[in-house]
Amino acid sequence: MEGLRLVPCGDRALLCYLGDHLDDATNRRVHGLARALRGVHPAVVEVTPGFHAVMLEYDPVRIRLEHLTALVEEAAAGAAAAGEDGREVEIPVVYGGEYGPDLEAVAAHTGLAAHEVVARHSGRLYRVYCLGFSPGFPYLGELDPALSVPRLSDPRVRVPGGSVGIGGAQTGIYPAASPGGWRLIGRTPVRLFDPDRTPPALLQPGDRVRFVPAGPEAFEAAAQEPGPVRAGAVPFEPGRTGLRVIQPGLQTTIQDLGRRGYTAYGVPVAGAVDQQSLMIGNWLLGNRARTAALEIAISGPEVEFTGPAAFAITGASIPAELIPADGGSPRPVPGWTSVLASPGDRLRMGTVTAGCRAYLCVAGGFDLPPVLGSLSEDLFGHIGPLGRPLAAGDWLPLGLPLHPPADLAGRSLPPDALPAFEGSAVIRATLGPQADHLSEADRAALFGATFLVGPQANRQGLRLIGPAVLPEGPAEMLSEPIPPGAVQVVPSGQPILLLGNRQTLGGYPKVAVAVFTDLWAAAQLKEGDRIRFQRVETAEGHAIAWQERRRLGQIRRYLEKGMGTALRPSPPEVLTIDPQPDTKPPTPASAHPAAQPAARHGTATPVRRYRITIDGIEFLCEVEEVGG
Structure with missing residues (x-):
């Protein structure tokens, strides 16, 4: 396709430019290419068209950049240069x-x-x-x-x-x-x-x-026409396990790993901004990684369990205590550990002592209707099962756990695997698509200075205070898709590090793009914390992605070991994570994690039998544990 220019952004986005300014012909080519790229490879998780560019978000562990580039060039060669006009509305x-x-x-x-x-x-x-x-x-x-x-x-x-x-x-x-x-x-x-x-x-x-x-x-x-029906507050169901919100905390929302496939409609991915803490909390409880949990900002809620449940608190360090329903003495709740709660027990959480966001995960997750495929609350787009943060009086029904809660009690993450939240972070980043708008001095300031997180910090991004970084030329530009982790610079010279709930399009220069997994550390920064950017190349970003996938795989396998068997828990073990994992992604296809045989989990596939009752009907279930 004429004028195609490909620009890697960070470790998991590729911007495909089809022109440098807006005109009807360029925009038609943009949407022709976007149509050709949808479904081009399973590793491509988003295709976002803008005025003069298309952005692909991809999983660098599942596809190499050179392979993706070849697919884009092939799709561009076969894409229609001009799309047909749509409807007249x-x-x-x-x-x-x-x-x-x-x-x-x-x-x-x-x-x-x-x-x-x-x-x-x-x-x-x-x-x-x-x-x-x-x-x-x-x-x-x-x-x-x-x-x-x-x-x-x-x-x-x-x-x-x-x-x-x-x-x-x-x-x-x-x-x-x-x-x-x-x-x-x-x-x-x-x-x-x-x-x-x-x-x-x-x-x-x-x-x-x-x-x-x-x-x-x-x-x-128009007022006579029925509007969209949102679930809103869920009515309490006596006898069913759930969480009753006594007080909601500063800002507590339901979040999973976000909604995919809708950025072309302007819908942010959203989801937990510290995905690592959410995933590990779910693995502690035998949940799938993307199961929804409560994201707690700064100050935590107080909730009552209306039935027996297993839960875990991960993320930022936050004091918490479980108050027994029988009036016994409250007992402290450790972080990164699965804990059992009985009907009527109350969990009271305080204010974070390190970090910014904690996660309350529950076995079985929340049984709420998804909106556009996700339970994540996007407070800026007003999309989600509640459409708002939690409020006092809310009741959230829990789903059916994959494992009996009693089998989950006491499972914990070893100390050597716990992330540290120290009020500062070094964020590795590549040069952004408009990095050439910066002078050498401003580029050196961006990657050499220490910035403070300003008061305007939320799930969309962190506004940083420090030396001004002033792009040469216009401070605003034609809006284009925003990659995850983009560092935008506004006319005042103030950098903004965009997080998971970023908008899909933006018109400020993107002078750098953070490595995706470093955004989890950035999500734990609050006002007054320090941040510094370290420049890396795209290939280094891909190596970091492999390293982090390997590390998380070690944690998951450790936590899933023995789950689903009828054996008693074995003595405590120490999880040793290689401090300097191999930073070279394996080249043979057989070395890809998905290509490894299931036998790596043991010679026998563990099967667990459950007897459960749903609506008065008893079922005997067999669950086969499958690694992945």
């Missing part, structure tokens, strides 16, 4: 007044009367270039050049959902309430994003949009 808009508070300011800036602004804005057919910023947000073009106005210098904290805005030379629609800096000229009652719809976004890239002026009665008609 009419969007009713109530312009001006409370619905469009900036209409008069836009008119004054352009020298047009307000009714002329409306006529010009609604008199064009707009192409949907891409979706991003927030779930279902459509970037539309081409705007009448006479209507081009700068963004607000002080963005609004809350823009109402459905607002139609102008930002520079583009127009778009905010699907849900969110912060925003575009000039608001109207609002539509049309619901642009609904997680219960397939696909969830009303508008798709390539669709054409026509705005139709309407009166306020359009909102009255």
Whole structure:
């Protein structure tokens, strides 16, 4: 495909540029390539199109970069250079007044009367270039050049959902309430994003949009239509095991390993920002790695168990005590250890003493309906089974454990495998796609200085305080897909390290990209902690990915040893993790972990029998333990 340029980002993203500026032909090629790349290889976990670039996220342990590059070049050669136009969609808009508070300011800036602004804005057919910023947000073009106005210098904290805005030379629609800096000229009652719809976004890239002026009665008609039904708070079921929230803590959310396959609709992956702590907590309890748990920021909740359960607290060091239902003395709960709770017992957690985020994992996970394939709460996109953090009075039913809770008690992670949270982190990073925007001095400052985590730190990213890093040229650029771990620089020169709940598209220069597994350490930093970037090459990032996969595999095998057998626990063992594992990924296909024979787990496949009762019906189950 003409003009294709491939840029590796960190250790697990590849940006495929098809041009340096926005035009209709380039955008058509972008979506043609994106269609050709979906399903190109099982190791490709996301395909995210933007204005002039497509981003692939991939697992470097399952595919080599040179193999992926060859697949992209092959797909580009066979992809259609121009995609067909999609549907034509009419969007009713109530312009001006409370619905469009900036209409008069836009008119004054352009020298047009307000009714002329409306006529010009609604008199064009707009192409949907891409979706991003927030779930279902459509970037539309081409705007009448006479209507081009700068963004607000002080963005609004809350823009109402459905607002139609102008930002520079583009127009778009905010699907849900969110912060925003575009000039608001109207609002539509049309619901642009609904997680219960397939696909969830009303508008798709390539669709054409026509705005139709309407009166306020359009909102009255829309109010009569049923909205999406969210599970919200789950009613308590007497006799069923679950967690009743007595007090929720500072910000406690349900998180798993995130939702995949929806970034093209502007939906962030989200999920636990410290994936290591979530996975290990689940392995302690015999759960699958991606089972949902509670992510606890800074200050923990108090919960009551409404039935017998096994649980474990991982991540940041946090004081916790289990208060027996019979009124006995509270007993401390150690971290990284599976503990049994009886019906009526209460778990009370305090404030973290080291790190930032703790994880409360429970055997069986939470029995809640997934939203777009995940239980993760995306607080910025308002997507999840609850659509919010936990609140006092919530009740979360637990799923069926894979192993009897009594068999899980006392399992723990050895001290030599515990991560250390020391209030500082060295984050290994490669140069980003806009690293050439930095002078040698600024590049040296980025990789040589120590930064502090500022007060604006959350699940989306960490705003860092330190020497200014000022890119040469414009501080903003054409929005493009954001790789995991991107280090963006805003006009003030302030770097921002983006974490798992980052938005899918962004318009600030990405001067570096962190190695993915180092983001788990970054997720445990809070305001005032220190961070330093260490430059590595892409090949080193891939070696680190192999090293971390090997280390986690050792931990998982240690914790699963003996699980599912009827034997008594063996004496405690020490898990020794190679401090300097082989950093070269194996080359033969037979050396790939998935290619190893099952016999490595022993000569006999352990089988465990369970007798369980569900809704009054007794079942005899046999579970075969399969390594992987």
